[in-house]
Amino acid sequence: xxxxxxxxxxxxxxxxxxxxxxxxxxxxxxxxxxxxxxxxxxxxxxxxxxxxxxxxxxxxxxxxxxxxxxxxxxxxxxxxxxxxxxxxxxxxxxxxxxxxxxxxxxxxxxxxxxxxxxxxxxxxxxxxxxxxxxxxxxxxxxxxxxxxxxxxxxxxxxxxxxxxxxx
Numbered sequence: 695x696x697x698x699x700x701x702x703x704x705x706x707x708x709x710x711x712x713x714x715x716x717x718x719x720x721x722x723x724x725x726x727x728x729x730x731x732x733x734x735x736x737x738x739x740x741x742x743x744x745x746x747x748x749x750x751x752x753x754x755x756x757x758x759x760x761x762x763x764x765x766x767x768x769x770x771x772x773x774x775x776x777x778x779x780x781x782x783x784x785x786x787x788x789x790x791x792x793x794x795x796x797x798x799x800x801x802x803x804x805x806x807x808x809x810x811x812x813x814x815x816x817x818x819x820x821x822x823x824x825x826x827x828x829x830x831x832x833x834x835x836x837x838x839x840x841x842x843x844x845x846x847x848x849x850x851x852x853x854x855x856x857x858x859x860x861x
Contacts, residue, residue, distance in 0.1 A: 707761035711753035714789030718796075719746070725796040734853040739846055752836045756781075759822065759832035766826045777821040784814035801851040808847050812840040 722730075726742060740748075760781050767774040788811050795804030815837055823830040 703764065704758070704761050707764060708754055708757040710760075711757045711785055711788075712750070714785065714792075715749050715753050718789065718792030721792050721797045725799075729799060730796065733850055734857070736846070736849045736853070748839060752839055755832045756785075756836055759826075759829035762826045762829040762832075763822050766829075777818065777825060780814060780818040780821055784811055784818050787811040787814055795847070801847065801854060805844065805847045805851050808840065808844045812837070812844055815840060 722745075760778065763777050763781070764770070764774060767777070770778070787807055791804055791807045791811065794800050794807050815833065819830050819833040819837060822833065
């Protein structure tokens with residue numbers, strides 16, 4: 695008798711990144727109407743409605759990629775420590791950005807967190823490439839979005855650094 699159905703790890707790994715997204719959205723929803731709305735943003739800033747479907751897609755993609763790596767390496771093993779450890783680290787940094795940027799209104803620290811996330815996500819992608827190319831390719835849209843998000847965060851920080859923000 696099978697204790698865990700064969701499909702359960704794929705679903706679990708795919709859904710895991712969404713946990714931080716769901717928790718972060720509670721902070722974001724509260725801060726968008728007043729604080730975020732008061733910030734000066736560049737003309738190329740995506741509209742607010744774009745972020746949820748983009749993050750949903752990116753979280754699903756990276757989560758499934760992590761499953762492919764886990765499966766290819768035979769589960770949690772000595773061989774999976776680095777590639778899945780890097781993944782866990784970048785995911786923790788990703789989840790930390792929302793409470794820092796939206797919760798604490800620390801735009802500069804948000805940028806630092808995003809840059810660390812981008813570095814860790816790049817290292818994750820590189821470590822996955824020789825294990826499972828598809829898993830690495832699933833990270834590419836995320837890396838592109840992190841580049842845009844870092845640039846946006848920088849512009850918001852630069853354009854609002856001398857402006858007194860409503861708490």
